Each structure stands twice: as structure tokens, then as C-alpha cells.
Amino acid sequence: MVPLSYYLVLSGILFACGVTGFLIKRNIITIFMSIELMLNGVNLSFVAFAAHWQVLAGQVFVFFVMVVAAAEATVGLAIIIAVYRTRETLNVDQVNLLKL
């Protein structure tokens, strides 16, 4: 028997790693992977809460999160390719057209 809080702490650690990667990484693809890591952390807490409260809908929601993540990854990587084609770089510091 594992307390629910252990799962939540693990999920929190994964989410924190994702946030940290999002903030400190400079490669746009790695930043995107950090977002996926955050989504995974949230999914784990979804499944843990579903098991805790005996509601199967939590697992269905994880399925939906995965579908949306897949769509997001598709469009996001296409955007990365488009950015690379126009800017010739993957470094987010050099993609600063919107910066004042």
C-alpha cells in the first residue's frame, strides 16, 4: 500500500522538473519536451486520484490529455520547423521579433 501523497509528490517533482526545463533551457525543442514532461506529471496525479476516489473518469481524462498532447506536439513541431526555416536557429534567445 502506497499513500496517495507519494504519487502526488512524484507528480509534483515531475511537474517542477518540467517548469525548470521550460525556464532554463535555450533550445526550442528541449523547451517543448519540458512541456510534455509537465503534462506527464499531471497525468500521473489524474490516475492517482482516479484510483483514490474509485472514479474511472479520471483515466478517460488522461486519454483525452494524451490526445490533446499529441495534437499539440504535431502542430508545435511544425511551428518549430517553420521557425527554423525562417530564422535558421533553434535558440529561443535569437527568436525575438516580438520583443520590444
Add this chain to the structure above:
Amino acid sequence: MLSVHLILFLAFGVVCVAGAINLLVQTHPINSALSLIVVMAALAGEYLLLGAEFVAAVQVIVYAGAIMVLFVFTIMLLNAGVEERTKGSRVAVLFGIPGMLLGSVLVAWVFLRHSGTEAVAVGALPGAPKTIGPLLFHEFLLPFEITSILILIAIMGAVVLASKPPTAPPRKVD
């Protein structure tokens, strides 16, 4: 006393966290992508411990399979090299790191203190495809159909965005 469940949870959890930290430490995107695959595979193990068989299978097939292949494919397509380090802002280092540590300690304390009353058993909620299916196709039919439209839009968007920009038609010379 260490139960088998706890040992398995800790083993998968350690692999998960190690992979996540390795993602942050590595400078080459392909190494980060591979460590993210490790994280996702270990998370599938955690889902199996919770009884969510369908979610674990989908995690391996969709996340560790399809999405990460897409990532690796893009990394190789763009020939992404080692990340160039640039100096971050000093305020982020000064306030960000202590703030994040404080916040994570606080969150962990709250979780351990106030939600640890009940334990989750192994396979507490069996989420076999047989039980997920009716839920997905009856109760959540509308969201399910909407996600199919979303996927279709995403496919079209990806094709439009990643295709070569149309070359300007040759100007007529009279």
C-alpha cells in the same frame, strides 16, 4: 515495513525522477529526448501499479512511441546541435531558485501531511480496455468525437505549417 508495492513504486519513481533530471542536465536535444522516453516508460509502470492498464498501454504506444518518434525525427531533420548557453537574468537566479525550492518543499509538506491518510492499493481501480471502452463511447462520446476533429485540424495545420512556403508565381513579362 516495505511492501512489494512500495518497492516497485520507489523503483519506478527513482527512474522517473532520474530521467527528468537528466533531461535538464543534458545539453544535446537527442539525449534529452531519450531520457524523456525513459521517464514515460517508467510512468507507464506507475500506471500499471495503479491498475490503469489501458492508460499504461496508451502511454507506451502514443507517448513513448508516436510523440517521441516525432520529436526525435524533428531533431534529426533540423540537425539540432549542442545547446548554446546564454546568460540568464540575474533576478531569476536570485529569486527563482530559492523560491522554487521553498515552493516545492511547501507543496510536498502539504501533500504528505494532509492527503496521506488513505493508501492506494495495487490495482485499486482496474482500468482495463473492457471497462474504459463503454465509458469512452457512451458517457464521453461527444468529447471523443471532438478530439477526432481536433486531431484532423492538427494534421492539416501541421501540413500547412511545415510545408515549403509557396514560391511566388513567375511574373508575366509583357
